[in-house]
Amino acid sequence: MHPSFRKKHVIKLLCRFCDSYVCRRGMKAVLLADTAVELYSTDSPISGKVSSVGKSYSTKKCTCKICDVACTSCGNILGYHVMLPCTSCLQSCNNGHLWIFNSNTVWAESRLNQSATEMLKWDSLPDAASEQDSELDEWDNYFQEMECCR
Ligand SMILES: [Zn+2]
Numbered sequence: 112m113h114p115s116f117r118k119k120h121v122i123k124l125l126c127r128f129c130d131s132y133v134c135r136r137g138m139k140a141v142l143l144a145d146t147a148v149e150l151y152s153t154d155s156p157i158s159g160k161v162s163s164v165g166k167s168y169s170t171k172k173c174t175c176k177i178c179d180v181a182c183t184s185c186g187n188i189l190g191y192h193v194m195l196p197c198t199s200c201l202q203s204c205n206n207g208h209l210w211i212f213n214s215n216t217v218w219a220e221s222r223l224n225q226s227a228t229e230m231l232k233w234d235s236l237p238d239a240a241s242e243q244d245s246e247l248d249e250w251d252n253y254f255q256e257m258e259c260c261r
């Protein structure tokens with residue numbers, strides 16, 4: 112990943128329509144073509160929380176093959192997934208993230224480091240594969256806590 116991305120904060124994303132978490136490793140991005148549009152990108156959404164819908168298509172901008180991505184909890188479209196990046200996008204400076212969420216369809220929340228003392232940055236974030244495991248642990252702990260409170 113390009114060094115300029117490593118200093119960015121890690122962001123958690125929630126669906127604006129139903130408040131469910133769809134991503135724990137988001138990054139704030141701005142479309143080069145239209146700097147007024149705020150977007151969030153990720154290398155890996157939470158598995159099962161979003162899914163691609165409909166046929167793939169290309170925009171006028173380039174020949175990337177993309178498809179819409181919807182929240183699996185409520186069905187609303189949240190953004191898009193680049194299924195097949197075009198050569199010009201691959202060659203330009205990008206963060207390698209192929210999932211894009213619109214800032215008007217998701218809520219963003221800063222993610223804290225493990226001791227919750229400061230905001231987590233991308234250079235201290237574990238890769239997506241090892242993250243999936245720790246995510247399960249976190250959920251287990253969460254449910255155990257709930258159990259105690261009852
Ligand atoms: Zn492209």
Ligand SMILES: [Zn+2]
Nearest residue numbers: 126129182185
């Ligand atoms: Zn939703």
